[in-house]
Amino acid sequence: MTAPALAEVQAELAALDDPQTRAANERRGDTHGVNLAQLRALAKRVKTNHELALELWATDDTAARLLAILICRPKAFTAAQLDAMMREEPTPKGHDWLVNYVVKKSPHAEALRLAWLDDPDPLVVSAAWALNAERVAKRPESLEPDELPVMLATIEAEMQGAPDKVQWEMNTSLAMIGINHPAYRARAIDIGERLEVLKDYPTPPNCTSPFAPIWIGEMVRRQTAK
Structure with a gap:
């Protein structure tokens, strides 16, 4: 099975975006409209793909970054990369996931x-x-x-x-x-x-x-x- 390309995954994320979910998340300071259960299901289908995770992170889109966190290889990041990512992601969910799912598993923690x-x-x-x-x-x-x-x-x-x-x-x-x-x-x-x-x-x-x-x-x- 061919690994999905960035554009394909972005299209799936766009299709999952729901205005009501986005409005509820924005009240908590999060800027995405994707149901997290659906996001996790998408990550399960995409599977671990560190290169795609880097591309998703670089989009600055919150849902894309959450997906990136789920499909990346935490131990593959350098300390400098993790430091930069921590400073780039201001949303509560993105920040919490980055700390708990990536940084805590890093040899640089x-x-x-x-x-x-x-x-x-x-x-x-x-x-x-x-x-x-x-x-x-x-x-x-x-x-x-x-x-x-x-x-x-x-x-x-x-x-x-x-x-x-x-x-x-x-x-x-x-x-x-x-x-x-x-x-x-x-x-x-x-x-x-x-x-x-x-x-x-x-x-x-x-x-x-x-x-x-x-x-x-x-x-x-x-x-x-x-």
Whole structure:
């Protein structure tokens, strides 16, 4: 089977674009009108194709970039490419997918995390904190002995006044520390209770609040109930 060309895939994306979906996405800051289930189905048909992914990314179209993320080979990107991509993609969905589906799987993730923590761009900093949360929860062996206390001190000092996206990822890191590292649980809960970040965040029924003390308490309860 011949690999699809860029124009062919763009035509399929255009056919999937729905005005109602676009309007709903635009209210959340996303600039595409493609249902994500349909986008994933298209990616499954196209299969991994890194060269096509690069072409799709270069179009600057949000739906095309989301598809590019799904069909690329994360380990094939250089650190410089990933750094440029992070700065080029401002939409919430594109940013989140790029971090979670590509950067986290890259051999350059740690170098980028360190480089991004002090970046002037809040979206780039938020990516660094997303990588922090990943390490805290899934790769504790990568943490330095004093890293969690330092991270908690930074969160305590900066989270309340941080830009929204950075604040969200700092809060996630705070919750991951409390959930996964019992020695720091009480301090994580105390920081969350004093700062009250996301305390009043609207949470649907049967979902866990992102307010760190509640989030930590619920996840620890589930762990002990197993």
